[in-house]
Amino acid sequence: MVTGLTVDAQEEFLAWLRAKGYSEGYVRRVLGVGQAALNRAWKRQEVTEVPWVELPPIGEPYPHTASREQLVAFLNAIPANSHLWVYCLIRMATGCRGDAALDLQPFQIDWAANLIRLNPEGRQQTKKYRPVVPLTSRLRRELESIDAAYYVNWHGRKIASIKKAWAKVRIAAKLPVWFAPKVLRHTVATELRRRGVPHWEVSGQIGHKKAGTSEIYAKFDPDYLGAARTALDAWLDDLAQSVPRLRGHSGVSHMRKVVGGTRIELVTPTMSR
Known part of the structure; x- marks a missing residue:
């Protein structure tokens, strides 16, 4: 009661x-x-009065970022047919939150302008703002190879949660318990600043800076978040030296097959067995 x-x-x-x-x-x-x-x-006048609820003080912000060695260990531990790979790449190439990565669909990609609308049309923005961000070269190649309603999927079905898959890979990579999914977003922000990206671009990239009226068309500028785009590409290029799959050597066939004469699916080792 x-x-x-x-x-x-x-x-x-x-x-x-x-x-x-x-x-x-x-x-x-x-x-x-x-x-x-x-x-x-x-x-809504469903009750006549409510008790006072005192919220605890705001806790300290999440203090962790991943080192290069930790990221390499984690990415190399992801199984070849796991949806976790695309999930991680989306988050690392955009700096988005986990729900935005899980929700990402093909219609949100502007291939001509090389942009990703992290907030799909029709969805109301919340305080966890989803910006329009550049589509980096490595993420573009990855997304172009996926034919499904959602990019993060399992046999075409949307993934509701990556917690179990994440925990298995984290343990396999021998990483600490604090190495949680949100470490990717924190690491992106830290890496952008480390590479000299102006703070306003970092804020725009990770959604801390909401677009105003004068910025509605700014995303179509060829230099839109240009420093952030360059830094993210350089960062992923650096990781690719130690993560073969980032260089395209995933062990997963990108051949496609026609299902029922209408649908095209990726052929993975699991499907071929």
Whole structure:
């Protein structure tokens, strides 16, 4: 019952979450979801009053970035037929969040302008802004070889979560527990700054800087986020020296076969067995 959400009950719940080992950021998000649900119920007059919910202080930002050696170990540990490869490449070549990578579909790619609209048409922007970003050369080659409704897919079906696949590869690569998917985005931002990309371009690339009215057409400028594009290509070129699959030696056949006379699919070692 809503009336049961007393201060004592909330404090007990907070203590339980912390005892489970969840981060302060996660604990705050959980409380925030409950707070929003209560406020919505009150706004719609489903309840006459709601209890006060005090959110914990904002936790420290995620402190980790991946070293070159860690990225190389992780990428080389990804199985040849795993959807995790495309997922990682999308995130590393764009700096996007995980949900944007999982949602990416072919109609979001402007092949002529070499752009990716991370926020698909019809989806309302949220505070986790999805920008339009350059399509880097290596990501373009990868996406051109995929024929499916979603780029991150398993036999054509959209992937709901990569947590299990990520955990298996992380363990195989002998990487620490903190090496979570969000480390890719943090590493992209760090790498861009390390390579001298202006801070406003870094903000634009990873979605911290929302496009204003005067910038609606800026994305069609040939130099749009040019420093970020150059830095990302150079970074992936550097990693390719130690990751054969980035050089196109994936061990996965890119031959296609016609299914039912209408659909074209990639032939992978799993499918051929």
